Amino acid sequence: MENTNREFKKLLKFNGDHGTLVGLRILNNVLKIVTLGLYYPWARASILQYMYGESEYMGTRFVFHGTGREMFRGFIKAIGIFVALYIFLFVCALMKSLPAVILGFAVFYIGILLLIPVAIHGAYRYRLSRTSWRGIHFGYRGNMKEFIKLYLGNAFLVLITFGIYGAWFTVKLRNYIYGHARFGNVEFKFTGNGADLFVIRLKGIILTILTLGIYSFWFMKELIEFEFKNVKVIQNGQEINMRSTFTAGTLFGMLISNYFIILFTLGFGTGIAINRIMRTSLNNLEFDMAIDPDALVQTEEEYKDATGEDLAGLLDISFA
Amino acid sequence: MEDTGLYQNGITAQQFNCRLSLENDHLLHIYLDNEKSDLLIWDIRNLQSCHLNGTSLIIKYGAYPHQTLECKGHIADSIYRAWSQRHIIRRAEGFTFKKRTAAVLIFTALFIILSCFALFYLIPWIGEKAANLVPIATEEQLGESIASIYTQENNMNDSAGYYVNEFVKNLKLDDTYSINVQVINSKEINAFAVPGGRIFVYSGILKQMNSYEELVALLGHEVTHVVNRHSLKSICRSAATGIVVASVFGDITGISSGVISQAEQFKQLDYSRDLETEADVNGVAIMVQNKIDPKGMLDLLELLKKESAEMPYLMKYLSTHPDTDSRIKTVSGDLHAKDRFAENETLAHLFEKIKEKVDKE
Numbered sequence: 291m292e293n294t295n296r297e298f299k300k301l302l303k304f305n306g307d308h309g310t311l312v313g314l315r316i317l318n319n320v321l322k323i324v325t326l327g328l329y330y331p332w333a334r335a336s337i338l339q340y341m342y343g344e345s346e347y348m349g350t351r352f353v354f355h356g357t358g359r360e361m362f363r364g365f366i367k368a369i370g371i372f373v374a375l376y377i378f379l380f381v382c383a384l385m386k387s388l389p390a391v392i393l394g395f396a397v398f399y400i401g402i403l404l405l406i407p408v409a410i411h412g413a414y415r416y417r418l419s420r421t422s423w424r425g426i427h428f429g430y431r432g433n434m435k436e437f438i439k440l441y442l443g444n445a446f447l448v449l450i451t452f453g454i455y456g457a458w459f460t461v462k463l464r465n466y467i468y469g470h471a472r473f474g475n476v477e478f479k480f481t482g483n484g485a486d487l488f489v490i491r492l493k494g495i496i497l498t499i500l501t502l503g504i505y506s507f508w509f510m511k512e513l514i515e516f517e518f519k520n521v522k523v524i525q526n527g528q529e530i531n532m533r534s535t536f537t538a539g540t541l542f543g544m545l546i547s548n549y550f551i552i553l554f555t556l557g558f559g560t561g562i563a564i565n566r567i568m569r570t571s572l573n574n575l576e577f578d579m580a581i582d583p584d585a586l587v588q589t590e591e592e593y594k595d596a597t598g599e600d601l602a603g604l605l606d607i608s609f610a
Numbered sequence: 611m612e613d614t615g616l617y618q619n620g621i622t623a624q625q626f627n628c629r630l631s632l633e634n635d636h637l638l639h640i641y642l643d644n645e646k647s648d649l650l651i652w653d654i655r656n657l658q659s660c661h662l663n664g665t666s667l668i669i670k671y672g673a674y675p676h677q678t679l680e681c682k683g684h685i686a687d688s689i690y691r692a693w694s695q696r697h698i699i700r701r702a703e704g705f706t707f708k709k710r711t712a713a714v715l716i717f718t719a720l721f722i723i724l725s726c727f728a729l730f731y732l733i734p735w736i737g738e739k740a741a742n743l744v745p746i747a748t749e750e751q752l753g754e755s756i757a758s759i760y761t762q763e764n765n766m767n768d769s770a771g772y773y774v775n776e777f778v779k780n781l782k783l784d785d786t787y788s789i790n791v792q793v794i795n796s797k798e799i800n801a802f803a804v805p806g807g808r809i810f811v812y813s814g815i816l817k818q819m820n821s822y823e824e825l826v827a828l829l830g831h832e833v834t835h836v837v838n839r840h841s842l843k844s845i846c847r848s849a850a851t852g853i854v855v856a857s858v859f860g861d862i863t864g865i866s867s868g869v870i871s872q873a874e875q876f877k878q879l880d881y882s883r884d885l886e887t888e889a890d891v892n893g894v895a896i897m898v899q900n901k902i903d904p905k906g907m908l909d910l911l912e913l914l915k916k917e918s919a920e921m922p923y924l925m926k927y928l929s930t931h932p933d934t935d936s937r938i939k940t941v942s943g944d945l946h947a948k949d950r951f952a953e954n955e956t957l958a959h960l961f962e963k964i965k966e967k968v969d970k971e
Contacts, residue, residue: 305664313714317706320721343663350625351664353678424625425618425678474623586623592674 298533298576304569305351306344311561314340331365331596332358334603342421345572348580356420356596364416364596368604371597375401407441408434409605412598418471419593424583429590432470440466457491458484468521475525475587482520490516507538507545518575526585531578536570544570615681617642617650620672630685635692638669640679652679660693660700662708729851734881737850741843746786746806749842753806760794760810767793767813770967774811777822777960778829781900784837791829793968799917801828803835805842813968818913822954822961823897823906830893830907838892840885847881883932890941903951904941911938 318333335358342354375398382394411434418428444459461484468480494509514534523530548563555562613630617640627643632654640650658670667686670676681689694700706713770793778789787807794812801811809832819825835841890907897904915934931937 310710313710316714317710317717320717324721324724339661339663346664351666353663353668355659355670357659422678424623425620425675426623427675583623583625588621588675 296531296578298531298578299580300573300575301348301577301580302572302575303346304344304565304572305346306340306565306568308562308565311340311565312558313561315561316558328362330603331361331600334358334600335361338417341568345568347423348583350424353422354420355422356416356599360420360594361596361600364598364600365603367597368600371405371601372604403442403445404438405601406605406607407438409598409601409607410441411437412595413602413607414467414471414598415593416596416599419590423473424586426474426586426588427590427592429472429593430467430470431472432466437466454488457488460484461487464520472590473523473581473586475585475589476581477524479522479524479529480520481522482516487516507542510541511536511538523577523581525581528579530581533576533578535574535576540570540574613681613683613685615640615679615685618678618680620675620677628679630679630681632685632688632692638679638689650677654689654692657693660690662690662704729855733850733854734847737846737848738843740850741839741846744839744842744846749839750787750806752842753804753808756804757792757808757810760804761792765795767795767968770813770816770964773960773963773967774825774829777825777957777964780954780956780960781826781829781896783833783896787836789833789836799914801832803832803841805836805839805845807836809833809836815913816964816968818917819910819961819965821906821909822957823903824910824913825906825961825964826897826900826902826957827893827904827907827910830896831889833896834889834892835885838885838888840889844882844885886931887937887940890937894941900954901950901952902954902957907941908938911941 314336318329318336321329322333335354335356338356339354342352345352379394379398382390382397385391411430411432414430414432418430421428440462444455444462447455448459461480461482464480464482468478471478490509490512494505494512497505498509511534514536518532518534521532523532544566548566551559551563551566615628615630617626617628618624619626629641629643631639631641633639636654638652638654640652642648642650652669652671656671658672658676660667660669662668663680666680666682667690669679669681669689671679690704694704771791774791774793778791783789789807789809791809791811793816794810796812797814798812799815799818801809801815803809809829811828811832815828816825819828890911894904894907897906911934915938932940
């Protein structure tokens with residue numbers, strides 16, 4: 291089948307209303323303070339449930355199945371890993387011998403370094419597995435060892451090339467993650483290449499500096515464009531293309547107004563800003579064809595371990 | 611209106627319309643709108659989960675991959691009610707979801723009340739109790755480092771200081787701390803105590819004094835600050851509140867933590883005035899114990915009143931000390947005519963010496 295003459299259409303929509311999210315965030319923050327932070331996993335789950343539940347594709351909302359209880363278990367494990375690393379470092383530091391101290395720091399930093407790919411891997415597995423649309427679950431089939439090797443090997447190249455390799459690094463991660471993501475029997479592919487991303491980044495950084503920051507909105511627009519035009523959704527051999535219709539003006543208007551909303555509401559309006567970002571983002575993503583829901587079949591197994599998701603939260607790694 | 615929903619079998623993404631009815635409060639009958647017009651019966655008590663997603667209720671049934679039912683309105687309410695019966699957490703979840711505004715208001719109000727209580731009473735109280743755990747040696751070290759700043763920055767009157775210390779030796783005082791008084795040459799009408807037993811008296815106030823009773827009153831007041839660990843308690847109270855405020859509000863915005871620390875400081879002033887009253891009252895007790903006419907405290911307070919006569923009304927609220935009139939009133943209530951007092955010649959003599967030394971400056 292040919293992809294010609296297909297028109298791009300908006301199929302995603304965000305329905306969230308400001309009051310609900312602002313209220314939810316206040317409630318979560320109060321409960322987090324009252325419980326000295328223990329409510330964190332439930333708060334995170336409720337926000338994710340809201341975000342997915344208010345997003346719809348072809349008129350049907352997504353469902354996030356993760357619960358506070360699952361995330362709490364993951365949270366405890368994630369905290370346990372951090373505590374273990376800190377205790378090891380602390381014990382080594384107490385030994386008062388130089389080799390022990392060096393060993394302590396080495397294990398600590400290598401541990402943290404290893405945790406990043408572990409967290410990304412685990413978070414994708416959990417997040418995708420716990421998301422469904424019309425009862426069909428997403429999934430992530432990546433292999434943790436493979437991903438750690440890929441991540442650390444390429445991160446090392448970024449380090450010795452003083453960051454130049456960063457664009458290729460990003461693309462390799464995207465290739466792996468999209469390549470292993472599933473939505474029932476629908477597959478994904480990332481077709482971007484490192485050189486293109488490198489040119490976008492180099493041009494973006496230079497022009498942003500030369501224009502004293504004004505170009506940053508065009509830079510952002512190009513990065514988003516790159517991100518989505520290279521994602522292919524594949525159903526039964528048929529490729530569906532995506533594209534971003536963001537303009538620099540849209541980005542500028544959204545970000546500047548959000549900044550003032552957060553500032554003038556003393557932070558309480560952060561929920562409004564998040565809603566606006568979601569609404570504008572989903573409104574600016576287009577597909578040149580819809581998935582055929584009747585041909586969509588459940589394929590993915592269930593995965594409930596939220597350790598990676600919580601590790602990612604603690605390490606402050608964010609992703610869509 | 612008929613109760614309808616959307617059914618998904620968990621195997622494909624096909625959706626089927628269906629009619630719903632709830633029988634015997636726990637049996638959900640699902641009449642599928644497919645070729646065979648299947649009827650499914652789900653026991654509400656065995657549902658996998660039941661939660662609100664956007665505006666609809668999502669019901670999951672059976673092992674993974676679950677069958678899913680999506681519905682709204684009256685039937686959704688009945689199903690949720692049946693499912694959350696006898697489950698307090700499920701009911702709370704349902705309430706917070708459907709009546710989010712009410713939940714937010716209730717929780718926020720509760721939170722504000724609780725945090726005001728914690729901020730103004732509980733945390734300062736804990737800080738104050740923590741102050742009692744500080745060993746005297748540590749307190750003395752702390753006092754020493756504060757005192758050294760004052761001795762370096764001011765012109766000290768050592769000879770007057772010597773006689774004031776002799777004066778102190780002739781008083782019966784609590785001996786937990788070794789009291790050491792130093793005199794600062796300055797026109798200021800003031801005196802203060804640092805933790806651990808060091809007391810500083812400005813020569814200005816000594817010059818204004820007319821009797822040794824007033825000096826006993828002043829020293830009694832300051833010694834009470836020392837013995838009852840007033841400065842340490844104040845420091846611990848502020849520190850405890852400061853730490854909590856910073857850790858809770860540190861990452862929200864600078865503005866709210868600023869507002870809160872201002873409120874906290876007003877409360878701290880209130881506390882400071884309580885401590886001053888305590889020091890006045892206990893100062894009188896010390897005078898009585900030493901058989902010295904406590905009228906000296908009244909004279910001292912009158913002296914302070916004369917000095918602070920020009921203090922504007924509003925300033926009283928911002929002052930660390932209660933206004934002098936109310937101090938006089940409190941102290942007068944504590945004076946008993948029946949106490950017997952004797953003229954103390956040693957103290958009178960030492961007081962003359964002190965006056966001599968400060969007048970020379």
